[in-house]
Amino acid sequence: MSVKGSSEKTNIRYFFPKDPAKGGAKFSFIRKKKDAIEEVPVAENKLKKWRTGESSKGYARTKFHSEKIKAREKVFEKVAEKSARAELLCAEEEGTLEGEKTYQITQNDIRGSADEATQQKIFDLRLNQFGPYRLDYTRNGRHLLIGGAKGHVAAFDWQTKGLHCEINVMETVADVKWLHQETMFAVAQKKNVFIYDNQGIELHCLKHLDSALRLEFLPYHFLLVSAGAKGYLSYLDVSVGQEVSGICTKQGRLDILTVNPQSAIVHLGHPNGIVSLWTPNMKEPAAKILCHASCLRDVAVDVSGNYMATSGMDRRLKIFDLRTYKELSRFQYNKRQCPGKLDFSQKGILAVSRENVVELYKDMTNQAYRPEKPYLYHRCDKLVQDIMFCPYEDVLGIGHGWGFSSIVVPGAGEPNFDALEANPFQSKAQRKQTEVRMLLDKFLKPSKIDFTPRHKMKGGSKAGKVEQRKKGVQEQHLRAAVRDIVRTKQKEGRLNKSNSWRAGLPEGVSSLQRLKKKSA
């Protein structure tokens, strides 16, 4: 039936109005074109930075999955484009220091030509009674915690110079560490690790973290990592107060501890020149790297998690690529100059201490670039005990025998912070909200810290094949041996079973006895 013809249509009378004003059909299927703003395409070189990888070439075997992959790729491309566009919103610019022989520029020179806010960042705390000091900045770079070896612990907002607390724990202090926020910190004391709040009130005494020498905190896992003098590495979940994992490393005194910020893998440095990599779910080191032919002084991992710097008693400073575990470059120091503490800044400046001097190098992870002289150079009054770059600031904190000094290193810090990760300007309400959010996003399973070597053995090479074949043969042998054992055991078992009734009979009794009627 077709009523579409106009002649038939006219036959139908309407007993209710069709007028839209009176309730008839109101909508039309014609969609109006939006007056959209034409977007200027993003330049290819800008996009390149944000692309995470190459697009796949072959796609999947079926059309369905190919379409799926293509759809995902479109999303990735969109993300890259949006990120490239968002670069415009990151308005703050990196610090720079241009000129000949920058290593001759002292902090006084910088103070002389910098603005007032920067001048405030160059300061010294003369604390010559309780020295040498260890220090720690919060993740947002706003608060500072210093701990003197003779028991003096102080926490303060170093930008406004507002003191949170100052206590003397009356014990040796081996290390200090902020927990997830500026409200709590951990102090490794002579025997145990203590947790204080920012008023200096003791909250917890962690007795099982015995004679800890170094502390680290994994903010996304809420794990406090401690390495002790007895070779014990332990992971403590501070959100629930449980020890997640305790590992006896059997490597002696552990006084070098660093965490890879991208993978949360712990790097331990040992006196035999080995750096071992640990995860909480393995009792053995995930990897061991022989870095130096002598005792290690310090280990540092850069923010991208790709490079590791080590310093040793052999007066060498080495850079390793953590993707391949290969040495990238090495620097030999002169006689009587031995590199000590190391730290990478967010923008890749490497700070190296030697005795009472701190040297700063740029672009150390670039293999082609070999600096003759450091980028900057700073001399302290006493032996340097600890150095740490302040996140999101062009500031390096130095803990030494006579207290603490803060120096300005132009171009060290990330100019544009992400407020959803770390916000130096957060209010109290924001801090509380962030805390809840962090706890919600906490990885429930620390087993998520997994160690996956990113360097794959080449499938095509002969060496790889040989190894595979060897492995196969070994496995075959192993399997055969296991099979033999199982078979003999089964045989024994069968024999035992068939003879088991014999065992119950007393000696000298005939087997026919069992047929006898049992007398009451």
Place this chain on the structure above:
Amino acid sequence: MATVTKKKNFKLKVLSRNPEDYRRETKLDIHKAPQNPEAYLHPFTLGREYQRALNATKLERVFAKPFLCGLEGHRDSIQALAKFPSRLAHVLSAASDGEVKLWDLSTKKCVSSVVAHDGLVHSLCAHRSGQFFLSTGQDANIKFWSCSEEGVIGSEPVRTILNKHVYQGIDHHEKEDIFVTCGQSLDVWAGDRSQPFQSYKWGLDSMHYVKFNRVEGLGLPLIRGSLEKPVVHEIFRGLYTYDIRNLRVASNKYEDHIGAVMDVDYAPTGKEFVTAGYDRCVRIFNIAEGHSRDVYTTKRMQRVNHILWSMDNKYILSGSDEMNVRLWKAKASEKLGVMKPREKTAFNTIETLKKTFKDHPEIKRIARHRHLPKLIYTQKKQIREQKDAQKRKESNRRFHSKPGAVPFVAERTKQVVDVKE
């Protein structure tokens, strides 16, 4: 002796932020949150997103409270439900005692009611204008009822058409002045005639349900579910959708109901539909998937006869045997009411995360978990076993017979016996 200081030439720029740029200007503003997509500032992105998706999935199950209210007032089992295509709040329901009620969903109250027919009301349908609706009943009448903007039904029908036999279903065309009824024959009515404009008959079967095809303009009405409902589903245990241009193959098969499906209604988006089950549950299906995405049950709900998806895609109404019309949320855990833009964005983000990680075992398990009545739970298990046994038997048979003797038959074609042109 004067000390000679060498003038050093250098250009210095140090990072120095003005705190005023990063703090909100007034207390009424929201806090500023500058962002930087640089990858190294966001470690463990994947793991954290997974954790967020997992938490969101858990919260979704916590907040899954789909039942909103029961619309009480009918004195017999519900026989028909109808929505007004142009009015959101008003819904019609009819019971076995011949009473038709008009409900206001915003106040959850009955606005007006009228005894429309002697005996059962078989079917209801509202006109797009919202100014009138049609009903057919056991007394073999078709009645036109006017209803005002406020939802007051006229006490007397505007028009009554007397017939010889009972009509089981009725539907009015969206734009034209045509309506269609079905029963022993399929009749098309136009204008104010008292006789059908066209009449069709196929064999001796009576027809239960009729609906205009909304795309085809004035094309043929589509008849759905013209067979005895319980019988169909006892055998094939499923619900099928067909492309009406090709009836040889079903476009999809939907399983999960353990009893017959009594009624189906599509969401206005066309992406989902809801079914009323003889097994005392309401199920929601995504058209692209073979199993239901959600199931709604209550302890007291009996056989569900009719179902409606509201025109704003937010609510579902079910009419069941025990005289109740129930109002449900279409998304069990959705937050109702006005949301602020940031809240909306947050919900959207979470939705995307859940979608991204939906196939992860832990998330899948939590998202899929439903607490079902014991009957449905055990029956489903039984059906599963039966199905597995059949499959096993078939595969054994295939294995032991000549290749090709036991062919593979698609589930979507199994139920089609023959198609007559």
